[in-house]
Amino acid sequence: MYKLEVKLPQKSYPILIKRGIINDIGNEIKKVFNNKRIIIITDHNVQRIYGEALSENLKSYGFEVNTISVEAGENSKSLDVLTDVYNQLLDAGMTRKDMIIAFGGGVVGDLAGFAAATFLRGIRYIQIPTSLLAQIDSSIGGKVAVNLSRGKNLVGNFYHPEAVYIDPDLLKTLPERFLHDGMAEVIKYSCIKDKELFNRLREINTELDLFTIINEIIYSCCNIKKGIVEKDEKEAGERMLLNFGHTIGHAIEKAFNYEGYTHGEAVAIGMYCIVRKSESMGITKEGTSDSIKELLVKFKLPFELPKIDFNILLEAINLDKKSESESINLVLINEIGESFIKKIEKEKVAQYLFS
Ligand SMILES: NC(=O)c1ccc[n+]([C@@H]2O[C@H](COP(=O)([O-])OP(=O)(O)OC[C@H]3O[C@@H](n4cnc5c(N)ncnc54)[C@H](O)[C@@H]3O)[C@@H](O)[C@H]2O)c1
Known part of the structure; x- marks a missing residue:
């Protein structure tokens, strides 16, 4: 396993890189989160392939798990989809003590990260990036955003995750x-x-x-x-x-x-x-x-x-x-x-x- 620590004045967080880490993810998350409720935000493609296994693994460690799945692709980084995500977070009764997991490529990472940065003035989130771009770039550094019709990433923030878990084996199914x-x-x-x-x-x-x-x-x-x-x-x-x-x-x-x-x-x-x-x-x-x-x-x-x-x-x-x-x-x-x-x-x- 490779481990890095992003050290910033306001916050530090680990990046763990390990083949198969997804199969023991509940164990890892227990180390950084000691409450119960987690919402996974993902897209339909990633959900179809890995959604159930992730959710079952987290449940086996005692977490209460809900999932929000959005259409795959850049169009989901929109204010409309974001509003829908906020509504589903409310429906699930999410509070500031709970945790969001961004589980997907850069689109999901940016969208879920921005939802986390803004919902109830900010709740914690974890990045589990699944595309190569997300694993080497977008999951690190705290940039989160959605697009406006007049341009990409025009509404966003710098908001860092609690941890980034990278499983290179997930790339085997990436087109x-x-x-x-x-x-x-x-x-x-x-x-x-x-x-x-x-x-x-x-x-x-x-x-x-x-x-x-x-x-x-x-x-x-x-x-x-x-x-x-x-x-x-x-x-x-x-x-x-x-x-x-x-x-x-x-x-x-x-x-x-x-x-x-x-x-x-x-x-x-x-x-x-x-x-x-x-x-x-x-x-x-x-x-x-x-x-x-x-x-x-x-x-x-x-x-x-x-x-x-x-x-x-x-x-x-x-x-x-x-x-x-x-x-x-x-x-x-x-x-x-x-x-x-x-x-x-x-x-x-x-x-x-x-x-
Ligand atoms: N925040 C940042 O610092 C930063 C940096 C670079 C890019 N970005 C953003 O990242 C986005 C692009 O990210 P992307 O290229 O990951 O696109 P993406 O999130 O759309 O993912 C690409 C496609 O691969 C699918 N996919 C992802 N992981 C998979 C897996 N393991 N198996 C099968 N299918 C999988 C997705 O469903 C999607 O169809 C852009 O919106 C860009 O603005 C952000």
Whole structure:
């Protein structure tokens, strides 16, 4: 088992990574929660595969368990679904002493986390992430949110869980496209902070290879995210490094109305494009973009910009909620594992992004 501790000024919490931990989860939860009532918030896919086993395991440790299951997919991160979740929490008689478990991918984690942050002015919650993206990224760091019709994650908070329990075996049922989607973020971590991880990814040739070392991969990513969050909880500085590839990535997602490309696919293109350009400008070591491309191709991720007018992408970049009024913080790398933030005036941003 790998164990990490996220240490923040107001709160610390453990991240446990262990194959099969889900089968003994009641035992683990007893260590951090000594009341009885738990509500699991999940989505229909995860509920169908794992819902009953989780609920039965918790009951066998004396917990009273209810489940709220929402439709799978991004549309569930909405105010309508959130209202429905609040109503079900009320119906179940949840009080501030009780516990929510977010059991699912990033959608469930963000939705359940935001419900926990706001219901009765905040009740405790635990993350049991089930997608690769959630296991390496969204379950850690306390960002919780829902979307508005005018943009993603526009209503949210920083609200940390009591604990994060990661079972890599759950990924065996994750559809391949979502596995690769998560791999884009794994590649991102290696590019910004961990050359050794990058080299290990290069040695993977089959899905079996990947699953053989998935625990170590998840641990490396969680460790990087934990380190960054501890230094910069509210994204005023270093946490922005996690946005490597996301400037173009978000713009692509938006330009295609969140339908053409998954988040990971859009970030994959974003990473390759920015590095190819920074390499040509002499900022990044020669050959870096080619080695990133090799990895992206291996994990069936795209790397080339879709055929679309640059101005549409630029407009989306300039409207991004993370951009400051006159400038944009771009994440660049000198070489694999060495990243930095560069503030660029908006009118010069295209020079750094597009060839
Ligand atoms: N809070 C953060 O810091 C943060 C960071 C990155 C992304 N996010 C958010 O995460 C969301 C994307 O998360 P995601 O990619 O996990 O999507 P998701 O939650 O929609 O999960 C992807 C799909 O996989 C299914 N699934 C999940 N686990 C499974 C399993 N073990 N077996 C079978 N099916 C499974 C889900 O039902 C869903 O259909 C976005 O809303 C994004 O904004 C949040």
